Amino acid sequence: MKYLIFILLSFSSIFGTEIQTINIYDRDNRIDLMLSFDNAYNGVVSQSKDGNYTLIALEDLSYSKEERKQLNSNLIKQLQISAKNNRTLIMLETKQDININTSSINDKFGLRIRILPKETEVNHQTTTNSTQTLNLANQNTQDEFNMFRYIVVIAILIFLSLLLWWLKHSLSKKNQSFEKQFHIVFQKQLDKYNRFVILDYENQRYTLILGHNNIILDKKEHNEEDKKEESFDSLFESNKQKIQDLILKKQKQN
16 A cells, blocks of 8 residues: 555656636635645746736646636636646736735645735735834845845836736727737746746747746747747747846856
8 A cells, every 4th residue: 555655756756736616716806726735735836917917827837728718807807828848827807906815724635716805915014014024124134235236136127017917008009908819839947046038929939037037038029930930949049148147147146
């Protein structure tokens, strides 16, 4: 019996974790997405936001379906779920500013993604910011270093916000909506927390790093002929030095 359990656990670690069910619970003041898995999930969950769109990325997690759901909610208009290469993406189109909290349940065999109006988090954020300010006051020797990190993070967020605004603006000019799907055409694991990704959206191709560090490396227009002729491995190699420099910079900051 012990050997059987060991073999089953070995197969689980090889094939990774898969989503079994996704349930949506629409409450008066929140929405809960309840995910159940076939194995304990220990992957990285990250999110990026711009305006009415929020992208949640779940690393090392697969899903056998692609779904789009319309919601009759004050918070979410609709959501899209897509998976490729052991990575699951959940795109939300929101009706107002939101906060997202994630927590493991059932001994990591489940994950709750809770969506709340942003106002309900104001007091918690104020308390957190006050605590952080007191902690920084006691770390005078790291003030300059922390300020530099803060400026770098803000600069990256501004850049990503401008890019996402441009995407939204382009969609509105063409009278298109959320029905346009994004498509991951290539990705390569960089380290435990980050992936090199090439993503197509309409006639634009984005080369970026997703994970703990969401960084845009390149953006260009492309057509069907480009899709056939372009070597994704060569794209990775052409950005390899830039990726190494960015990772080295992050390591120095930490």
